[in-house]
Amino acid sequence: MAAERGTAAEALVGQVVLPGDLLLLPAHYDEDAEGERLRLSAGAAPQGRLLCGPGLRRSGAGLLVTTCGLLRHRPGGGGAYWVDSQQKRYVPVKGDHVIGIVTAKAGDVFRLDVGGSEPASLSYLAFEGATKRNRPNVQVGDLIYGQFVVANKDMEPEMVCIDSSGKSSGMGLIGQDGFLFKVSLGLIRKLLAPKCEIIQELSQLYPFELVIGMNGRIWVKAKTIQQTLIIVNILEACEYMTAEQRKQALAKLSGN
Amino acid sequence: FMQRGLDSQTKKQLEEEEKKIISEEHWYLDVPDLKEKESCIIEERSFLRCEDLVYGRMSFKGFNPEIEKLMIQMNSKCKEEEIEEDDKMEADVSDEEMARRYETLVGTIGKKFLRKRDQRVLKDDDEDEDDEVEEGKSNTRPSKRAKKMFLKPQD
Numbered sequence A: 001m002a003a004e005r006g007t008a009a010e011a012l013v014g015q016v017v018l019p020g021d022l023l024l025l026p027a028h029y030d031e032d033a034e035g036e037r038l039r040l041s042a043g044a045a046p047q048g049r050l051l052c053g054p055g056l057r058r059s060g061a062g063l064l065v066t067t068c069g070l071l072r073h074r075p076g077g078g079g080a081y082w083v084d085s086q087q088k089r090y091v092p093v094k095g096d097h098v099i100g101i102v103t104a105k106a107g108d109v110f111r112l113d114v115g116g117s118e119p120a121s122l123s124y125l126a127f128e129g130a131t132k133r134n135r136p137n138v139q140v141g142d143l144i145y146g147q148f149v150v151a152n153k154d155m156e157p158e159m160v161c162i163d164s165s166g167k168s169s170g171m172g173l174i175g176q177d178g179f180l181f182k183v184s185l186g187l188i189r190k191l192l193a194p195k196c197e198i199i200q201e202l203s204q205l206y207p208f209e210l211v212i213g214m215n216g217r218i219w220v221k222a223k224t225i226q227q228t229l230i231i232v233n234i235l236e237a238c239e240y241m242t243a244e245q246r247k248q249a250l251a252k253l254s255g256n
Numbered sequence B: 001f002m003q004r005g006l007d008s009q010t011k012k013q014l015e016e017e018e019k020k021i022i023s024e025e026h027w028y029l030d031v032p033d034l035k036e037k038e039s040c041i042i043e044e045r046s047f048l049r050c051e052d053l054v055y056g057r058m059s060f061k062g063f064n065p066e067i068e069k070l071m072i073q074m075n076s077k078c079k080e081e082e083i084e085e086d087d088k089m090e091a092d093v094s095d096e097e098m099a100r101r102y103e104t105l106v107g108t109i110g111k112k113f114l115r116k117r118d119q120r121v122l123k124d125d126d127e128d129e130d131d132e133v134e135e136g137k138s139n140t141r142p143s144k145r146a147k148k149m150f151l152k153p154q155d
Helices: A033-042 A185-192 A197-203 A225-237 A243-255 B008-025 B065-079 B095-112 B116-135
Strands: A022-024 A050-052 A056-059 A062-065 A069-074 A080-084 A097-106 A109-113 A120-123 A143-150 A158-160 A172-174 A179-182 A208-212 A217-222 B041-043 B057-060
Touching: A050 A056, A056 A080, A056 B041, A097 A217, A109 A143, A120 A143, A179 A225, A185 A197, A185 A208, A197 A225, A197 A243, A197 B057, A208 A225, A217 A225, A225 A243, B057 B065
Parallel strands: A050 A080, A050 B041, A120 A158
Antiparallel strands: A022 A062, A056 A062, A069 A080, A097 A109, A097 A143, A109 A120, A143 A158, A143 A172, A179 A217, A208 A217, A208 B057
């Protein structure tokens, strides 16, 4: 059994944790009867269940860390803890929106490459307004923006291009032209955060269109090839630039 | 393997023996039932539920107007914690009137499929109900009326 004592989870929020660290949770989440009594008397215990996000695993009384990174906490909605780690390799997760490249058509199903260990499958009926007679016009080599409906380590991942109410809501075939490139997953999450500075600054430059997939792939399209390439270079370099450097680079560009 | 000519007694004996054999072979757990502990921790592998991420498809400065509309829609859905929009489009017919129409519609179409006898019963019921409504009586259902007899025309 682990010989090291665990540390309280709240103390480590925002700090680096390594795999093997044990995080102790406050008494509210204990599964013993004593914990229940405490909960009733404390009165300030959070309602609902604790969310144990990626990088953490439940073990006995606490959470076990499985990836190295920064520990993050969100207090709303019962609380959530997760580890913010940096990686380039994507593992398909249910509910994620990703960009896939069609590699083959096999009968009623398209095979898409999403950057995981296996190609994902996408049924041709999973598009908005598709029927057996009205097939979507998808060729090998096209880009598709969809979400995972099945994604676990035992089965081949499956994707769909409609949401639960049957509407496409932006998913489906991504149009012609444009540029697809790959970045690390940490940058993707930074870009998708609400009020991301990078995106706000870029939006001031030129009109362009952007599709961000959680599997590390970004597709950009602007009016001219040069503008597209500029945006691509900025996004790729954002990973290693500080905010200052980025602002300088953008100032130079808008000045030009 | 029921053989003819077997007495009923011997048959019963055979059946009982069979049952005994079967029940002995049935396995059962000797372990006391484990108490199921309600866990307060959910494991999640997706970042989507932990962080508040915006929608992945974006367009700026009017490059793709449909996507810009979508952006506003999706992001306002997230921010307002999915306040469901009741798509109350201005209806030509109000809800109450729809309900009234439907009420009578169901009756008229239902009558079409009734057989003759049922139709007569239905007619009696309808008249009773109408009378109730008109007279304003509540709860006192008039006793069954006598069937309508042939009325001699008065001279």
